[in-house]
Amino acid sequence: MIKTWELDPNFKNEILNELGGENLTACYQCSTCTLGCPITELVPSYNPRKIIQMSLLGMRTEVLSNPDLWICAICQTCTARCPQNVVVGDVLAVIRLLAEKAEEAGEIKIESPRPLFETAFLHTVEKYGRLYDIGLAMEYYPKREGSFIKGQKAMMDDYMAFGMRMFFKGKMGPLGGHGLLKGVLPSKIKQRDVMKKIFKWVEEKEKER
Amino acid sequence: MSVEKLAYLPGCPSEATALEQHMSTEAVFEKLGVELVELEEWNCCGAAEAEDQNLVYALNARNLAIAEKDNLDIMTPCSICYYNLARTNNALKANEELRAEIKGIDPSLEYNGTITPKHVIDVLVNDIGLEEIKSKLVKKVELKVAPYYGCYLGRPPETAFDDPDDPVLMDQLIELIGGENVPFSAMKTKCCGGPLMMTRGDLAFEMARKILETAKNAGADCIALACPLCGMMLDAKQPDVEKALNVKFEMPIVYITQLLGLALGIDSSKLGLQKNVVDTKKILGKVV
Structure with missing residues (x-):
């Protein structure tokens, strides 16, 4: 049931004002986005059409706290098929950013570990200029599991066998002949100060929202 | 054949998990007589994890700017790098204000929109061409x-x-x-x-x-x-x-x-x- 007195009619404008959210209001609810979605195939509750309609109606809290936001694979099938040129994939990305902001403000709680994952990924880029897989995992797993020890265990469960494969195939470590610690240590660019400046600028832009 | 030299962005996985993609891309282009100039000091494109478009634009402006200095189109074997480069190129070409703002972060991010990002498959089939490869x-x-x-x-x-x-x-x-x-x-x-x-x-x-x-x-x-x-x-x-x-x-x-x-x-x-x-x-x- 929709409680009209709880709706936030300004919510759609929050999305419309963001890069990628511009065409939101063109949606006429045909559901092409959802019918072609590979995630909906696996998780029937996952419904980008519904998320868009709820956003247009102003169901701010329900949209931002919807756990399904975090299982989008960003494959852009919805975007490619939308007959109204709604950039559905980008709209969902904008909504995820707004959800993270709402969590920071204490309005909602995000259960999915995906924001932690994305943050850990981007931390390595900010620090080194390039993705550092091991650094990403070392930050992500302990945060996700809530303790260093549990994090190490979860990481081993997911990546021990994978790591050995990378080692024996010479993609990480000495066997590839590309250096003793290839792929084990981070690959760093020299202009790391520029990375710092980029992330600082993005942070400032976020504050303007 | 219309292409002789390209700036090359291998992408982060090229250094470890996708080493064989990097090796085979370099070997194939050498054989085809197209010189690849690896982008000096290239950075991560933000992949699918950079959900903030401002971040995507700034990170990719830097890579585009490095290639633009050499006046070379930029090619990558990574589909996500390609997507991020291409959408940044589109956005910056269309928006002078955004270009100026990003240049304001650091002079090394000055990009004027004079080059084109390409994916390896696009270059192989559409630029080098099937006939040339066949020979x-x-x-x-x-x-x-x-x-x-x-x-x-x-x-x-x-x-x-x-x-x-x-x-x-x-x-x-x-x-x-x-x-x-x-x-x-x-x-x-x-x-x-x-x-x-x-x-x-x-x-x-x-x-x-x-x-x-x-x-x-x-x-x-x-x-x-x-x-x-x-x-x-x-x-x-x-x-x-x-x-x-x-x-x-x-x-x-x-x-x-x-x-x-x-x-x-x-x-x-x-x-x-x-x-x-x-x-x-x-x-x-x-x-x-």
Whole structure:
């Protein structure tokens, strides 16, 4: 049931004002986005059409706290098929950013570990200029599991066998002949100060929202 | 042939998990007589994890600016790098204010929109051309291949260079080198699940399973692909998918540049075929 007195009619404008959210209001609810979605195939509750309609109606809290936001694979099938040129994939990305902001403000709680994952990924880029897989995992797993020890265990469960494969195939470590610690240590660019400046600028832009 | 020299952005996986894609790309372009100048000090494009478009634009402006200084179009073998470069290029070309703002972060991000980002497959088929490649082939790769395109080659429309539903460029390359494309239209552009690997492994594995299973049922000797994240998901994680879902595929996964390299007569070790996780030896026997 929709409680009209709880709706936030300004919510759609929050999305419309963001890069990628511009065409939101063109949606006429045909559901092409959802019918072609590979995630909906696996998780029937996952419904980008519904998320868009709820956003247009102003169901701010329900949209931002919807756990399904975090299982989008960003494959852009919805975007490619939308007959109204709604950039559905980008709209969902904008909504995820707004959800993270709402969590920071204490309005909602995000259960999915995906924001932690994305943050850990981007931390390595900010620090080194390039993705550092091991650094990403070392930050992500302990945060996700809530303790260093549990994090190490979860990481081993997911990546021990994978790591050995990378080692024996010479993609990480000495066997590839590309250096003793290839792929084990981070690959760093020299202009790391520029990375710092980029992330600082993005942070400032976020504050303007 | 219209292209002689390109700026080359290998992308982060080229240094570890997709080393063989990097090796085979360099070897193939050397053989085709196209000089690749690796982008000095290139940075990560932000991949699918940079959800803030401002961040995508700033990170990719830097890579575009480095290539622009040398006045070279920029090529990458990574589908996500391509998508991020191409959408940044579009946005910055169209928006002078954004260009100025990004230049204001640091002078090294000054990009004037004078070059074009390209994906390896686009360069091979549309710039170098099938005729030119054909004239350099020395071997036949008599394999049944499942051509897997993944996400960012045919979509979103803003940056796509192939059909969104039934892309053909990789099919054309496979036919050219003597291979046979197995019926694979249903899976060609389905997402591999890669971006969900560390947060919803269960979904990612299921998505990978569908692709591997379809290729196997279609009688493919291998899957050919063009994206290092797809490579990680379908090749490097294939034993994990098999274990988690109690299935067996043993499906070799190769980068399209590795297959093309074989047809160009390049030594398999130079193409990194010993580095693919699922053994590729049995497919080498069909290169004649």
